Amino acid sequence: xxxxxxxxxxxxxxxxxxxSLNCTYSDRGSQSFFWYRQYSGKSPExxxxxYSNGDKEDGRFTAQLNKASQYVSLLIRDSQPxxxxxxxxxxxxxxxxxxxxxTGTRLQVTL
Amino acid sequence: SAxxxxxxxxxxxxxGTSLTIQCQVxxxxxxxxxxxxQPGQSLTLIATxxxxxxxxxxxxxxxxxxxxSRPNLTFSTLTVSNLxxxxxxxxxxxxxxxxxxxxxxDTQYFGPGTRLTxx
Numbered sequence: 620x621x622x623x624x625x626x627x628x629x630x631x632x633x634x635x636x637x638x639s640l641n642c643t644y645s646d647r648g649s650q651s652f653f654w655y656r657q658y659s660g661k662s663p664e665x666x667x668x669x670y671s672n673g674d675k676e677d678g679r680f681t682a683q684l685n686k687a688s689q690y691v692s693l694l695i696r697d698s699q700p701x702x703x704x705x706x707x708x709x710x711x712x713x714x715x716x717x718x719x720x721x722t723g724t725r726l727q728v729t730l
Numbered sequence: 731s732a733x734x735x736x737x738x739x740x741x742x743x744x745x746g747t748s749l750t751i752q753c754q755v756x757x758x759x760x761x762x763x764x765x766x767x768q769p770g771q772s773l774t775l776i777a778t779x780x781x782x783x784x785x786x787x788x789x790x791x792x793x794x795x796x797x798x799s800r801p802n803l804t805f806s807t808l809t810v811s812n813l814x815x816x817x818x819x820x821x822x823x824x825x826x827x828x829x830x831x832x833x834x835x836d837t838q839y840f841g842p843g844t845r846l847t848x849x
Contacts, residue, residue, distance in 0.1 A: 653837065653838075661842070661843075662822055662840040662841060662842050662843045663773070663822075663840050664840070665837050665838070665839065668837060707772060707773070709838075716761050716763075716778070716826050716838075717763075717775060717778065718763075718775070718838055720772045720773045720774075721772060722771070722772040723772050
């Protein structure tokens, strides 16, 4: 069983719509959760992190965490073509520094 | 955030040779990490490098194949030895965001990556 799972996509949404990206994890000791965006040929860029159950908003991005369901999601409002990228979910357990990455979801925002 | 550079940005190597990748950070950092990203795949951690101690390797990665140096708090190298076509990947270094002397942040920042092609 994979430790961090994501739907590989591609997830296709029209410009201006809400994109919803989902991630589940297996380690109940996980404490920190991150979303990275990776454009083709580039390195991952951190866009959101969340530690507590509930929602965390930053501009057009909202991260949602439900530790009971071992589920974290990323919502992108008013999706733009520039949001087209692969989104990687990463999880950190306890005080460890090591990140475990999901396989990523490829998002395509269409005109 | 820390500024991270890697050299080389890309290289094409012959089977059986080695490539050493350098990672330089503009701030002192406690932990540095080396990842591999194979084509179309996610990131796999190779090892964690702490200054003044041996690197800690993940399952499936060994020091003979991926020797790592960490001579100071701003620099690390990863060598990929005895190259085979299966080693063709992007290699990324990252740093723990807990930068010494700055605001603590529980994140990792990535360098731009090194694209290795083995013929």
